[in-house]
Amino acid sequence: MRVLALCACLLSAAAAAHDPIFGIGPHVLFKGGFEVAPATHFAKAGSDEETETGLELAYGLTGHWVFGVEIPYINIDDGLTSASGRGDIKLFTKYRFWRNDSLGAQESAAVLLKVKLDTADDDTNPALGTGTRDTILGLTYGYEGRKWYRWVSIRYRLNGRNDVGLQRGGKVLFDLVGGIRFRPTGYLEADTVWLLELNGEYGDRADLNGMNLVNTGGTEWFVSPGIFWTKRNFAIKAGIQIPLASHLNGAQNESDVRASLTLEWHL
Numbered sequence: 001m002r003v004l005a006l007c008a009c010l011l012s013a014a015a016a017a018h019d020p021i022f023g024i025g026p027h028v029l030f031k032g033g034f035e036v037a038p039a040t041h042f043a044k045a046g047s048d049e050e051t052e053t054g055l056e057l058a059y060g061l062t063g064h065w066v067f068g069v070e071i072p073y074i075n076i077d078d079g080l081t082s083a084s085g086r087g088d089i090k091l092f093t094k095y096r097f098w099r100n101d102s103l104g105a106q107e108s109a110a111v112l113l114k115v116k117l118d119t120a121d122d123d124t125n126p127a128l129g130t131g132t133r134d135t136i137l138g139l140t141y142g143y144e145g146r147k148w149y150r151w152v153s154i155r156y157r158l159n160g161r162n163d164v165g166l167q168r169g170g171k172v173l174f175d176l177v178g179g180i181r182f183r184p185t186g187y188l189e190a191d192t193v194w195l196l197e198l199n200g201e202y203g204d205r206a207d208l209n210g211m212n213l214v215n216t217g218g219t220e221w222f223v224s225p226g227i228f229w230t231k232r233n234f235a236i237k238a239g240i241q242i243p244l245a246s247h248l249n250g251a252q253n254e255s256d257v258r259a260s261l262t263l264e265w266h267l
Contacts, residue, residue: 018144021226021239021260022199023175024153025142026110028096029060029266035068039262046253047079052087056262064096074120074128085121085128090114105145112138112155130168132160149179149193161207169204169217179228190231197224199241205249215250222258235264 019025029035035058043050051074058068072087092114099108114136120129140153153175161167177197185191198221205217226239241258248254 018149018179018193018228018230019142020151020153020175020177020197021195021228021237021262022197022222022224022241022258023151023173023177024112024138024140024155025151025177026094026096026108026140027142028064028066028094028110029058031060031063033060034058034267035264036267037262037264039260041258041260043258044256046256048253049077051075054087064099065093067091067093076125076127083125083127085125087120088116088129089119090116105143107141107143109139109141112136112140114138130159131162132168134159146184147181149177149181149195151175151177151179165209167207169206171201171203174200174202188232190229193228195224195226195228195239197226197239198222198244199224215252218248218252219246220248220255221245222255226260233266235262235266237262237264 019027035056037056037058039054039056041052041054052072053075054070054072056068056070058066060066068091070090070092072089073084074087075084076082092112094110094112096108096110099106116130116132116134116136118129118131118133134157136155136157138153138155140151142151143149153173155173157171157173159168159170175197177195179193179195181191181193183192200219200221202219203217206213221244222241223244224239224241226237229236238261239259241255241260243255243257246254
């Protein structure tokens with residue numbers, strides 16, 4: 001009976017696997033699994049507003065290894081002018097290299113590689129893209145229990161140099177996340193997990209042909225409440241980032257608010 005109970009708990013945990021909203025987690029798809037995830041992200045800093053609406057597609061090559069693509073459409077508005085069009089496509093892969101199952105809980109760790117291509121519709125408006133190929137490397141750990149969740153992750157973004165010699169500064173992103181399920185549910189029932197994230201970003205100054213740009217780089221911290229609602233193979237992820245502390249170099253607009261909404265289907 002104990003073995004049957006353990007199997008049931010593990011199956012339930014696998015079916016309802018979660019990842020943070022603004023950070024990253026070690027969740028991957030099952031072998032042959034397919035994920036379709038339309039999403040909307042909004043960011044406001046001073047008079048600058050950016051809305052990104054996109055589609056993420058992912059495929060489970062094995063039970064531990066997933067590949068995917070993000071296809072964004074961007075709208076920007078600085079209070080005086082606005083533009084919209086196709087953003088830079090991103091390719092990503094995540095590999096879960098460690099997993100430990102126990103009664104009603106699962107721990108795992110994964111590495112992430114994401115490459116942003118230079119594919120934006122920036123002939124119309126250069127602000128829609130960066131004109132560079134950028135690389136993001138990440139490491140993440142997660143614990144998922146019947147009631148409590150926790151994640152920690154760190155990422156580093158290495159930005160390329162564009163045609164005019166501008167290289168945006170590298171960026172370190174740190175995420176510490178906790179979650180709670182107030183009422184444990186079965187696989188066939190709707191399930192709700194409440195999340196609270198602490199997100200930190202540190203960016204180096206940009207470089208233009210060997211010269212540092214004063215009004216670039218710095219540090220921002222956010223506290224981010226959110227919700228992860230699932231029913232079988234469908235999920236809704238929603239959250240808001242609220243600025244907690246900011247120390248940006250020079251004259252830059254500090255972030256006012258960021259928000260994210262994602263729908264996920266696992267097929």
